[in-house]
Amino acid sequence: MFRHTPLRYAALVLLMSGAVITAFTAGYFGMEILTEILILAILVLALDLVAGFGGMVSLAHGALMGLGAYAFVALATKGGLDPWVAASAAVAITAGTGWVIGAICARSHGIYFIKATLAFGQMGYSYFFEQPFFGGDDGLVGPGRFDLGFIGIDLNDSRSFALFCLAILGLAYLAAVAILRSGLGRSLTGVMHNEKRMRALGLTVWRVKADVFGLSGAMAGIAGVLAAQHIMFISPKMLHWTVSGEALVVVILGGLGTLVGPLVGAVAFVVLKHELGHVTTYWHLFVGVVLIAVVMSRANGIFGFIEARFGPRTDRMIQTIQTRNDVKEAAKDA
Amino acid sequence: MLETRNLDKSFGAVHVTRNVSLKLERGERRVILGPNGAGKTTLFNQRVGEIAPDTGQILLAGEDVTALPVAKRARRGLSRSYQKNTLFDGLTVEENLALAASVHAGLSMTLWRDALQSAQVREIVEEVANQVNLMPYIHAKVSEISYGVRRQLEVGVALATKPLVLLMDEPTSGVGPEMAKGFHDLLAGLPRDLTLLIIEHDMDLAFAVADTITVLNYGEVVFDGLPEQARGSKLLRDIYLGAWEDA
Numbered sequence: 001m002f003r004h005t006p007l008r009y010a011a012l013v014l015l016m017s018g019a020v021i022t023a024f025t026a027g028y029f030g031m032e033i034l035t036e037i038l039i040l041a042i043l044v045l046a047l048d049l050v051a052g053f054g055g056m057v058s059l060a061h062g063a064l065m066g067l068g069a070y071a072f073v074a075l076a077t078k079g080g081l082d083p084w085v086a087a088s089a090a091v092a093i094t095a096g097t098g099w100v101i102g103a104i105c106a107r108s109h110g111i112y113f114i115k116a117t118l119a120f121g122q123m124g125y126s127y128f129f130e131q132p133f134f135g136g137d138d139g140l141v142g143p144g145r146f147d148l149g150f151i152g153i154d155l156n157d158s159r160s161f162a163l164f165c166l167a168i169l170g171l172a173y174l175a176a177v178a179i180l181r182s183g184l185g186r187s188l189t190g191v192m193h194n195e196k197r198m199r200a201l202g203l204t205v206w207r208v209k210a211d212v213f214g215l216s217g218a219m220a221g222i223a224g225v226l227a228a229q230h231i232m233f234i235s236p237k238m239l240h241w242t243v244s245g246e247a248l249v250v251v252i253l254g255g256l257g258t259l260v261g262p263l264v265g266a267v268a269f270v271v272l273k274h275e276l277g278h279v280t281t282y283w284h285l286f287v288g289v290v291l292i293a294v295v296m297s298r299a300n301g302i303f304g305f306i307e308a309r310f311g312p313r314t315d316r317m318i319q320t321i322q323t324r325n326d327v328k329e330a331a332k333d334a
Numbered sequence: 335m336l337e338t339r340n341l342d343k344s345f346g347a348v349h350v351t352r353n354v355s356l357k358l359e360r361g362e363r364r365v366i367l368g369p370n371g372a373g374k375t376t377l378f379n380q381r382v383g384e385i386a387p388d389t390g391q392i393l394l395a396g397e398d399v400t401a402l403p404v405a406k407r408a409r410r411g412l413s414r415s416y417q418k419n420t421l422f423d424g425l426t427v428e429e430n431l432a433l434a435a436s437v438h439a440g441l442s443m444t445l446w447r448d449a450l451q452s453a454q455v456r457e458i459v460e461e462v463a464n465q466v467n468l469m470p471y472i473h474a475k476v477s478e479i480s481y482g483v484r485r486q487l488e489v490g491v492a493l494a495t496k497p498l499v500l501l502m503d504e505p506t507s508g509v510g511p512e513m514a515k516g517f518h519d520l521l522a523g524l525p526r527d528l529t530l531l532i533i534e535h536d537m538d539l540a541f542a543v544a545d546t547i548t549v550l551n552y553g554e555v556v557f558d559g560l561p562e563q564a565r566g567s568k569l570l571r572d573i574y575l576g577a578w579e580d581a
Contacts, residue, residue, distance in 0.1 A: 001450070147339040183441040183449035193422040200382065200420075201495050202408030202437045211443070218450055 001189055002180040003051065007023070008260045014265055015178075016170075023162045031158040037270045038165040039226050042172045043267045044250045044262035046219035050102075051175055052257030053185070054212055055192040057114050060101055062243030064123035064217045065153045066096040068224025070134055076143035083146055091221040098217015099210050106206035118241055125239040139235030142228045155229075165226055170221055176259055179215055188212050226299060249287070253294055255301030264303045335529045337361045338414070341380060341390035343553075350376045351387065352554040352566070354431040363521075365540040366572055367564075368550035369573060375417060376499055377550070381531075383407045394497065409437070411498030415488045417507050417533070421476050428472045431459045435492035440550045442493050442524045458494055466490040466520055482513045486520070499529040506536055519543050537574075543563060549573065 022034050034091070043065055050056040071090035075081045105116040128134050145155040147300070155161045179185045187208045190198045199205050228234050237243070246269075254265020272290065276283035299305035336358045343351040350373040358364055370376050379385040381392055383404040394401045396407035399407050418428070429450065434456035436442045436449035441474045449455055463469050466486045471479050476487070491503055505513040514536055520545045531549050534540045540561070541555050542549060557564060564570055 001425060083453045180444065181448045183436055183444040183447055184447050186433060186436060187442040189425070190422055193424055194420060197416075197422065197491070198433070198437075199404045200384075201412055201434045201491070202405050203442050204405050204541055207443065 001186065002177070002259065005176075005307075005311060006318050007275075007311050008148055008258070009305075010314070011139075011233060011260045011264065011303065012173075015260075015267070016166055018267075019166050020163075022266075023159055023166070028158060031162050033270060033274055035158070035165050035230055036167050037164045037266050038162065039223050039230060040247070040250065040270060041169050041266040042191060042223040042226065044254070045169075045172055045176050045259065046216040046223065046245050046253050047247050048177065048259055048262045049216045049219070050213055051251060052259075053180060053192060054188045056102070056105070056117075056213065057110075057248065058117045058213075059114055059173065059241055059244040059248070060117035060121035060124075061247055062218075062222050062241065062245075063124035063239040064094050064098055064220035065224040065243070066128065066226065066234070066236070067097060067124055068111055068237030069228035070128055070140070071133050071221075071223075072225045073114030073142050073228050073234055074134065077140070083143055086143070087146075089223045090225055091218050094221025095214045095218035096223065098220070099214030099215070102213025103206060103210035106209040116331045118244075121239065121244055122130030125236055125241070129238055131235040135235075137236060137249045139233060139237075140319050142232040142234060144232060161230065165230075168222065168226065168294065173221065173259065173263075175215075175219070179212065180259075184208060184211055187282075200227075217300075219323055249291055250334075253301055253302075255303035255305075255307070258300070258303055258307070262302050265301060268302060335395060336381065336383065336531065337391075337393040338377075339391040339393070341377070341387045341392070342385045343376060343380060343385065343411055349405075351380065352552070354390070354550075354553070354555055356555070356558075357527050358530055360498075363532070363543055363545045364548060365532045365546075366535050366538070366548050366550060367534060367540055367570070369482070372550040373553035374550055375503055377529075377532065377551075378414065378503055382412060382581045383483060383500060384448060408495060408497075411496075412493045412501070413495045413497030413499070414501040415503060415505060417493040417503040419484050419488050421484060421487060421491065423476045425480065426462070426473055426475050427468050427490075428459060428485055429438075430476065430491050431462055431494045432456075433493045435459055435462070435496075438495045450549045458496065462490050462494045465493060465523060467516075467553070472502035482509045485509055485513070493524075497528070499531065500524075502530065502532045504533050504535060506534070506539060 019034065021165055022030060027033060033221040046281060047061045050058055068090045068334055072086050075086035075089055076083050077226055101120050108116050129137050134140060145161060146177065153160050160207055164195060187198065187203055191205055191208055195205055210236045240288060250269045251262045254263065255261020272287055273283055278287050297305065299308055338354055338356050341351050341354040344552060345386055349424060354377060366374050367529055376385065380387045383402060391398055394407065394410055394412055399410065422433060432450045432455050434454045439452060439454045441447060441449035441452055441455065468486055468490055471483055476484060492500055506517050518539060544561050545563050547559060548555055550568055557567060557569055
């Protein structure tokens with residue numbers, strides 16, 4: 001069952017303040033990297049929700065994000081809808097698509113589940129690649145960013161946009177926690193631990209999987225809408241399975257099934273990519289080496305390693321402080 | 335309460351269930367005896383819906399449930415425990431029970447409430463934990479409790495769905511005589527209106543808890559009656575001990 005530990009709170013505070021500090025100190029290029037991290041973080045949160053807590057390792061999440069981006073751009077530019085309405089509709093579309101994919105794939109497990117989601121993802125990729133209405137392989141130009149003029153914020157300023165993405169990421173994180181703590185999320189955890197038993201207890205397993213996959217799809221759609229606004233141009237590349245694969249790498253690198261871990265993973269991955277990208281065009285090679293090292297260490301990613309190493313110690317520390325306070329209070333009462 | 339009519343099942347050339355008809359009244363406690371390979375568990379799996387019978391019908395509370403999937407039968411009050419522990423290993427005893435109770439409470443699909451915190455679920459968890467003596471281990475993870483305690487939890491999880499009929503597949507499998515005695519007491523303490531169907535190897539336990547006894551051999555019902563009759567039955571002795579005499 002998902003729980004917030006003192007260590008997880010500490011990591012969240014660190015990440016959050018790191019993001020805010022970067023937003024106020026970084027130059028243009030740093031700001032772009034920050035925004036890239038924040039959008040990727042929303043996508044990997046969505047992926048961790050299904051993969052880390054439901055055992056549903058999806059290779060369709062890049063495509064769901066791309067679908068969200070395309071739906072948003074098409075509805076806003078070709079449909080002439082207000083960007084907010086277009087964004088809401090795009091998220092609803094990805095949620096519905098996610099639900100259907102989840103419902104269809106619910107009966108398969110492990111490698112078969114991965115294959116099935118891969119097939120759905122690639123279907124989406126081929127469609128947008130071929131379809132002239134959506135610009136084919138040329139992609140589409142976006143409608144620009146949300147207008148927050150009514151509260152005096154100009155999102156075309158890269159700092160404001162980074163902070164906006166941070167706020168959305170914060171909301172996405174809270175939503176993920178709320179889902180995991182709901183009856184639905186608890187059932188999902190039960191399904192991951194023992195699907196057969198959950199069914200024998202009377203749970204309609206496929207519905208739980210489909211519902212969570214739909215919610216996760218909505219989250220991926222939000223990442224897509226933000227990505228479309230960030231670079232103001234979208235191409236079918238976004239739906240390619242390698243985007244889903246990269247998201248999976250980030251989740252595993254950070255720590256599957258921890259929510260906080262994937263955020264750490266997103267930071268590590270994007271920073272590694274840019275820093276190594278300066279030095280060599282073979283940066284993927286080094287990310288691969290890091291990933292192999294993390295997997296071989298048998299820890300659950302970077303954050304899993306930190307948790308295994310320091311988690312018990314911080315828990316003990318908190319406990320000691322608590323007992324000390326209890327003793328003090330007892331002494332006061334006496 | 336639970337009835338099977340002319341149930342028949344073959345796996346290829348192996349005829350595992352031969353025209354089995356059984357009827358359990360509400361509150362009845364029936365023990366199924368039979369040597370290894372007699373088809374006891376297969377019969378169970380057909381009742382709960384994990385295996386479909388070739389022919390025949392299964393009725394729960396008077397309604398035909400033969401075509402219903404496992405989950406739907408469970409929601410109508412048919413619960414089972416497994417011969418081999420089928421628990422949520424990474425979770426605590428409390429969470430194991432709460433997952434089962436939340437399905438019963440209708441909170442397993444909600445987004446707006448934490449099922450584990452609901453008063454109804456907590457009440458069931460406490461009640462069941464007391465019934466199967468799990469209170470001392472309530473916060474322990476499944477991986478931290480002994481095999482015997484896991485057997486108790488196995489039954490506890492099945493009970494936490496508040497079933498009308500509980501099917502227990504060898505609840506005392508693998509535990510010592512001391513624990514088996516504890517299980518007598520546990521079963522004796524369960525509500526009298528709960529219908530129980532228990533697969534058992536231990537004859538003493540069977541005679542101690544059963545209202546009625548069914549004996550299966552080669553997929554066929556060869557005895558159906560009261561424990562007293564079973565005790566003196568030559569047929570039963572032959573089935574269980576015959577192989578020894580032949581050897």
